[in-house]
Amino acid sequence: MSGSFEIVLPIFILIVGAFVVYLLGRLLQLSNRLLAILTIFILVVTLGVLLLQYLNLPEIIQQPEVFFGLEEPGGILYRSSAVGVFILLIGVVIGILITLYSGEYLSRDPRYLVYYPLVLLTFSGLLGMFTSYNLFNLFLLTELTTITASALVAFRFKQQASIRAGFKYLIMSSLGTMTMLLGIYFVYRSTGSMQLVTPLEAPDEFARIGAACFLLGFSLKAGVVPLHTWVPDVYGNAPAAISGLLAGIMSKSMLFIMPVVCLRLGISQAELGAYLMVFACFNMLLGSVRMLGQESLKHFLSYSSIAQTGYLMFALGMGFYYGVDQVYGVGLFLFMVIAVMKCLAFLAAGIYRHYAGTQNIERLRGVSKHMPVIAHILSIAMAGLAGIPLLAGFTGKWLVFSAALLTADVFAVICLIVFMVSSVISLGGYLPMIIKQYQPPTEPGRLFPGCTTPVKVSKWMLYPAEFLAVMTVVIGIYPSPWVNLVSQVMQWMMVTL
């Protein structure tokens, strides 16, 4: 092994941190909150290292020879990825918040000891996927992410629904990774190599089939319709913090790894763009229509997540199909705001579950009397996701509209119409959900029987949710720095793509 160790340092910290957290927790019998603090410490160190990497990115992208690993044939190479660093920066911040949240959320769960190491390992796998430039290594890291995430989904293993969701995620994700493995076979057969450092110059049919396998695998993991069937069960039954992590970061980040791999293996930008735009329409329509009839808040959020995956695919698809770099930047911005708002919505839903003991939307009617702050927070998240002005989602909507109209092409305009239809249908879901929280309850006294004063929500759960709610407003009111940030990342990414 040789090269610049800084590239893999965050992965190293996360993997070592996972074992340290587990061992310390086991040996010293640390409490849930102490383990949460320890995990936050590790995530903060990782964040610091990622920030340093981010600051050094201008230099690193000028030096493509900077790597870590073995350069010889069959060797494994890791390289810094601008998008990977950006996504992980957001991911780790969200990770810190959900860990803080879990400090209370898991207070009734004796299995917290394995929870935090699994979270750290999931992040290490995800970061590894962005930095690995070897197909087999990518496969292994994808599996690492899949297995750890499955374990997190099925964390509450005494609940049948959780076990079912965990299995479903494991099976569907494994199907995705198996498809990728098949893809590796085709690529290896075509090129005799598994490296991803440089794009294939003259990809033959086998390489392209291999690329298509990867496309399919990543689509499954991202929840692209019709491969989305696992999404509602998994997000709906996983612990809320994990649903937020999966819906906000993990699944959507697959859409950013997808082009890195597929474009290097022979799929053209136009093909990838067209694929994303066509299937984005299915995601947008199915997600927004199916969310309307849901009884469970988390299932409702799961279907809305499918629609948001569609919005993201639409933005990225336009970027590739029309070859407009700025449009790809819109995708990055959208990823950031969806991560913030989606995670916020799931955290708020989890707080309801934790205190009110229900996810049923009808039973939550009138919940604002007991939990006014959480009702306001969930309303901000929903309004943001609906694209109401002065919240983060509106800037995203404006940018997507601008991007689609900038292309001045019929294909983009058709997709834009679907986008508009989907956003109006979604309103029919978000608004009643917001309103129901403030309506008089259908069965007074059923929620919090005998309780007349507002429920006191633990600060461990409240602060992360409040932070994300503030971010939703701040990004909405003053999006300039965030737009600058994604523009910068997009420029760096285009150099390395």
Added chain:
Amino acid sequence: MRPYELILPGITLLPVVGVIVLLLWKNATKRQAAIVGIISESFALVIPIVLLTTLRRDGAVFFSIPWISNLNISFSLSLSWLSITFLITEVVVTLAAMIYSLGEKTGEKNSNYYYALLLLFSLGMSGTTLSDDVFLFYIFWELMLLASVLLIVGWGTGEKRYKASLKYFIITHLGSLMVLVCLIMLYVNFGTASLTELILQAGTLPANMQVFMTIFFIIGFSVKMAIFPMHIWLPDAHTVAPMPVTIILAAAMLSMGAFGVLRFPYSLFSIETMQPFAVWLMIAGLASEVYGALMALAEREIKRIIAYSSVSQMGYILFGLGTLTLRGMQGAIMHVVYHAIVKGLLFMVVGIILEVTRRRNIDEVGGLGNRLPILTVCAAIGVLGISGMPPLGIFNSEWLIFSGGFDSGVSIPLTVMTLIGSLLTLVYALRFFGMIFFGKKNPESLPEKSPRALLVPTIAVTVFLVIEGLLPGALLAWATNGLAELFGGLFL
């Protein structure tokens, strides 16, 4: 930036200060909250009046600071003759509604939030009239909708209010999306969100794009104006909203749609681009006028009668705008102001009737004329006002609108039909007045007297309506100055 330009943002920022004070002052009584609300809102009235001298001298007052600089979006406001007419109208209506609120039960719970939302509702409308940046315009446009929905959900009447507010939000949001598409098309084509710059450049857009945008703008704004058949949100929303909110919705917010038509397609494109749409606008105006009047005639619920009358009155405004003549459009702008006063008065009257009789249907109340003489006089003036009787204001505006229709040469028969259709207004207005005040007495619904706190603002508005009708000169001059901004200065 000149000193007087610095006070322009006060129209939007000082009400925001009021909102912050109200949100922080959780224990405020209704009276305290109302005082904060009224004082904050008064700045939005005083500042434009202070800036009138400058407006006369310079023609417009601008304020601009960068906001999202990397997207070329700024916080830009401009006070022009076109905007000041709409601005003062909506601020006066909001102030009247705030004062009227004091006399009724709405907002007794969570008064601070109630008045904060009224301020935000008004802020949305003021911002809409003042925005000189399309991004900012849309934000204020949606703020207006959001605040009004929250007011209906929070303080409206009956379980039906949830469905009605949802319907109102989704339908008007659909219209807003059509407007948004056009705003972003402008932004993308010229790389700027500045409306002043867009007005200078929009004429260079390809003709088919201008036509497309005109259609989208007109349909989008017509939804807000509740023009038939895009009015379906209005009757329910008006019925379930608390009376002060209904007053603002009907008297001020609907006309924001007319402002949108004037501010965008009419300011951006040439009269030649608009010409093919003229006859369609007039037909839509006529249809709305007649449909609204017929529905008002058929309705039993008192609030819905006046609500449908708004659909009808907006038809006159659209008809006036469709004439594309100086007189027709002067009439349309004047009609916005007169309609605001008359509609405000009629809803105040309805509010008192509902308050004292506790009945919602017109056939359940009757014979109030003897019991409530002052209210009867106010209602009579309001009814005569909406019917276009001289010397009350709407007579002036309708005169100009019909003159414009005949001037336009587009369609004389359409103008004649609109003129005849206006008789329907007289019929539903007289039915409304006759049944409530001189109809068969219902002993169970006969009140002793009108609540004074509600009657005083009603009388004030009645007096204002009479004076305004007698002195149309200033308003006509403002409307004429405002029209000079349209079609590249065609009416200069």
